[in-house]
Amino acid sequence: MKFNIMIVDDSKSVLETLQWLLMDEPYYLFAFDSPLDALKVIKTLEWAVVVAGRSIRKMDGLEFLKRVRAESPHTTGIIMTDDNEITGEIDTSYSECVYRLVKKTLKRYDIKQAVKMAIAHYETNVGSKDHKTLRL
Numbered sequence: 001m002k003f004n005i006m007i008v009d010d011s012k013s014v015l016e017t018l019q020w021l022l023m024d025e026p027y028y029l030f031a032f033d034s035p036l037d038a039l040k041v042i043k044t045l046e047w048a049v050v051v052a053g054r055s056i057r058k059m060d061g062l063e064f065l066k067r068v069r070a071e072s073p074h075t076t077g078i079i080m081t082d083d084n085e086i087t088g089e090i091d092t093s094y095s096e097c098v099y100r101l102v103k104k105t106l107k108r109y110d111i112k113q114a115v116k117m118a119i120a121h122y123e124t125n126v127g128s129k130d131h132k133t134l135r136l
Contacts, residue, residue: 003048003119007031008038008064009080010057014104018051021108022115035059042068047075049118051111053104054081062098069097074126076118080104 005027007018015031022029027048032038035056050068052061059067065077076099099121100114 002026002028003122004028004030004045005115006038006042006047006050007052008035008050008056008061009033009053011053014053014080014106017106018111021106021111025112025115027115035061035064038064039067039071042071047072048122049076049078049115051078051080051115054079065097074122076122076125078102078114078118080106 003026005022007015007029008031009015009018010033012033015033019029019031030041035052036058038050047068050065052064054061056064061079065079068075068077077097078100079098080102082104099118102110102114
């Protein structure tokens, strides 16, 4: 089964890098440079994982994942942080919607591993239900 993965960041180069890093994985990748645009489609498919930048224009990445969680409670969230952002602790109000933190240096192994672990977490939470995935 292929899983729907949403990537949200206001940097086109980060979006392109993530798409390149994950292109050989069994995922349907959807990239958005606006969290508001991403939220418009959150109910259209079952999203296994949403990877979002910590600091994105128009909406903080943590707030974005909180809103995703409200609309899609089984979706697993990953936050990408810059080196100068706090990565150690996340306010407890966000702990339900953020599964992992990764540095935005986007090392191939780190991001692939984070997404694989997030999918395993997602599968554990939803079981073997039939999900709306994009079919080509």
